[in-house]
Amino acid sequence: MALAEPTTPDTPLKRTPLHALHLELRGKMVPFAGYEMPVQFPKGVLGEHLHTREKAGLFDVSHMGQAFLAGPDHETTAHALEALVPGDITGLKPGQMRYTLLLNEQGGIRDDLMVTRAAGDGQDGRLFLVVNAACKDADFAHIEALLPPGVELRRADDRALLALQGPSAVAVLTRLASAAGDLDFMTMAEIELCGAPCLVSRSGYTGEDGFEISVPAADAETLARALLAFDEVEPIGLGARDSLRLEAGLCLYGHDIDETTTPVEAALTWSIAKRRRAEANFPGADKILDQIANGAPRKRVGLKPEGRAPAREGAEIVDADGRTVGSVTSGGFGPTVGGPVAMGYVDRDHAGVGSEVTLMVRGKGRPAGIVPLPFVTKRFHRKK
Amino acid sequence: MSEIKFTDQHEWVRVDGDVATIGITDYAQEQLGDVVYVELPEVGREVAKGDEAAVVESVKAASEVYAPISGEVVEVNGDLEATPAGVNEDALGRGWFVKIKVKDAAELGTLMDKTAYDTFVAELE
Numbered sequence: 001m002a003l004a005e006p007t008t009p010d011t012p013l014k015r016t017p018l019h020a021l022h023l024e025l026r027g028k029m030v031p032f033a034g035y036e037m038p039v040q041f042p043k044g045v046l047g048e049h050l051h052t053r054e055k056a057g058l059f060d061v062s063h064m065g066q067a068f069l070a071g072p073d074h075e076t077t078a079h080a081l082e083a084l085v086p087g088d089i090t091g092l093k094p095g096q097m098r099y100t101l102l103l104n105e106q107g108g109i110r111d112d113l114m115v116t117r118a119a120g121d122g123q124d125g126r127l128f129l130v131v132n133a134a135c136k137d138a139d140f141a142h143i144e145a146l147l148p149p150g151v152e153l154r155r156a157d158d159r160a161l162l163a164l165q166g167p168s169a170v171a172v173l174t175r176l177a178s179a180a181g182d183l184d185f186m187t188m189a190e191i192e193l194c195g196a197p198c199l200v201s202r203s204g205y206t207g208e209d210g211f212e213i214s215v216p217a218a219d220a221e222t223l224a225r226a227l228l229a230f231d232e233v234e235p236i237g238l239g240a241r242d243s244l245r246l247e248a249g250l251c252l253y254g255h256d257i258d259e260t261t262t263p264v265e266a267a268l269t270w271s272i273a274k275r276r277r278a279e280a281n282f283p284g285a286d287k288i289l290d291q292i293a294n295g296a297p298r299k300r301v302g303l304k305p306e307g308r309a310p311a312r313e314g315a316e317i318v319d320a321d322g323r324t325v326g327s328v329t330s331g332g333f334g335p336t337v338g339g340p341v342a343m344g345y346v347d348r349d350h351a352g353v354g355s356e357v358t359l360m361v362r363g364k365g366r367p368a369g370i371v372p373l374p375f376v377t378k379r380f381h382r383k384k
Numbered sequence: 385m386s387e388i389k390f391t392d393q394h395e396w397v398r399v400d401g402d403v404a405t406i407g408i409t410d411y412a413q414e415q416l417g418d419v420v421y422v423e424l425p426e427v428g429r430e431v432a433k434g435d436e437a438a439v440v441e442s443v444k445a446a447s448e449v450y451a452p453i454s455g456e457v458v459e460v461n462g463d464l465e466a467t468p469a470g471v472n473e474d475a476l477g478r479g480w481f482v483k484i485k486v487k488d489a490a491e492l493g494t495l496m497d498k499t500a501y502d503t504f505v506a507e508l509e
Contacts, residue, residue, distance in 0.1 A: 001393055001394050001395060001408050001412055001440065001447050001448055001449040001450065002393065002447055002448050002450075003394060003412060003415050003416070003447065039444075040417060044417055044418045045417055045418055045442070045443040045444065046418040046420070046443060047418075049443075239417070239443060239444055242444070243443055308420075308421050308465070309421055309423060309441075310420070310421060310441055310446070312445070312446065332443055332444060333420040333421065333441070333443045335443070340421075362423075362439065362446075
């Protein structure tokens with residue numbers, strides 16, 4: 001059988017602060033976005049995925065790009081970022097986080113990112129950004145080039161990023177710091193963990209309750225070991241990170257969204273704040289507002305293949321007459337769903353939930369239904 | 385039952401009379417990770433040595449399994465439909481994929497024996 005042979009990259013791969021720990025835990029290391037990352041641990045992708053939804057999984061996502069925007073006050077810094085994204089950034093309350101998109105002039109997506117208004121003394125005017133690993137250099141250069149005088153971008157390459165996700169995450173983290181339990185979904189606070197000053201947010205990429213923890217690189221291993229010492233916590237690789245987010249219906253940049261997809265086509269219209277639509281003051285506004293008013297030519301949808309055969313990225317989607325109406329952008333096996341799941345773009349006339357389509361897999365047509373996303377119920381922490 | 389033979393594509397073959405049972409090796413299943421789906425050929429299909437005989441899918445990717453010898457597919461392992469994990473659990477036993485009626489026993493002569501295959505794998509790592 002054809003096994004993927006490891007290739008030596010032209011430039012040496014970067015390593016995260018947890019590299020030695022990954023090797024100790026017998027992580028299977030693969031190249032990803034220029035980094036050597038664990039795709040799985042001995043438990044395996046299936047086991048790691050199921051464990052995360054059942055108890056708690058610890059992910060090293062230090063390859064992602066962290067940075068601070070710093071200006072004289074919140075209004076100024078937020079306004080500067082709003083020139084590049086369609087979200088409501090000025091309206092963020094201290095500690096509040098938002099998912100938003102860096103757009104290009106054609107209304108396409110340069111990257112998706114999390115933006116948080118820093119809370120705490122002396123933090124006014126600071127925004128904390130987390131962007132995708134593969135895009136971080138381009139994103140930060142893009143942002144920096146367009147900042148007005150008085151607002152600076154400061155990369156936080158000296159920080160690691162860990163994600164603790166799953167129904168047991170809050171029980172685990174509150175053993176290290178009770179304040180973690182007080183965080184509402186999509187809020188962040190400065191919390192000391194194992195003696196290290198961390199930025200802890202109640203957020204994640206799995207559809208489960210959980211936290212993302214920005215920690216100084218020098219303290220990352222101590223924190224990771226402390227979390228892994230708890231019975232409920234297992235180390236999780238990028239393989240399960242992908243199957244978890246796919247079941248949760250979340251986009252992966254470079255696959256489900258890219259420079260050619262608008263937020264409307266991507267079913268991310270909700271991320272374009274009402275005020276911003278009225279102001280029409282973000283890149284690609286004309287095209288995006290037109291699509292909001294008149295519909296987009298295609299739509300990102302959930303796909304549920306019948307039977308057990310997965311349909312993968314690139315598979316053509318055809319209609320009953322065999323005409324191509326779209327393509328799969330993410331697809332694989334959903335361990336919690338217990339079967340294949342996929343996402344893709346479909347021409348507007350064929351994109352209705354409940355419609356049947358055919359996915360071309362190895363030259364054979366396989367029936368699939370267009371289904372609502374997510375595939376598994378999201379279990380984010382809600383205020384009581 | 386004859387001895388087990390291996391290909392450099394990580395398939396194994398065991399011949400009993402004129403029927404050869406084929407699967408993927410333990411090394412292959414370990415490299416693949418958790419198997420979630422196996423696509424088997426139709427009984428009656430003719431395969432030539434080196435043809436794609438089956439497809440084995442892990443969570444992340446699909447991999448082709450090649451026929452180590454030529455012949456007619458006489459049986460496929462239906463258990464793998466319900467329990468694809470059988471490939472991971474017992475690659476050389478329960479995890480077998482297809483049985484082929486041997487067309488040309490001479491084709492087996494070019495395959496590796498266990499010692500040669502183990503050496504081959506050791507060199508890959």
